[in-house]
Amino acid sequence: MAMRKVYSEIKGMKLKEVPGYFKPMLSMGYLKKSVQRGLDNYHAKYIETDSIEPLYHVCFGGMIFSYLVALPNERRHLEHKKHAEQHGHH
Numbered sequence: 001m002a003m004r005k006v007y008s009e010i011k012g013m014k015l016k017e018v019p020g021y022f023k024p025m026l027s028m029g030y031l032k033k034s035v036q037r038g039l040d041n042y043h044a045k046y047i048e049t050d051s052i053e054p055l056y057h058v059c060f061g062g063m064i065f066s067y068l069v070a071l072p073n074e075r076r077h078l079e080h081k082k083h084a085e086q087h088g089h090h
Contacts, residue, residue, distance in 0.1 A: 009021070
């Protein structure tokens with residue numbers, strides 16, 4: 001939905017005008033305000049309603065994070081196994 005809003009705002013601009021549109025959005029103050037607005041929206045949607053969904057977010061987020069942390073090590077193991085199979089080692 002937000003991407004549609006951004007697209008509708010920039011589609012009439014010339015290419016030279018687009019960086020000027022995005023530059024204020026990359027300031028530290030704007031980013032802090034956006035994060036705070038997101039946290040406020042999350043709090044209003046899930047915390048104040050006594051929803052169980054934040055618990056799901058923590059559980060699934062933890063699983064995804066642990067998978068991503070372990071992924072390089074797993075890839076190394078798979079490459080080693082593949083290399084050993086190609087060279088006839090057990």
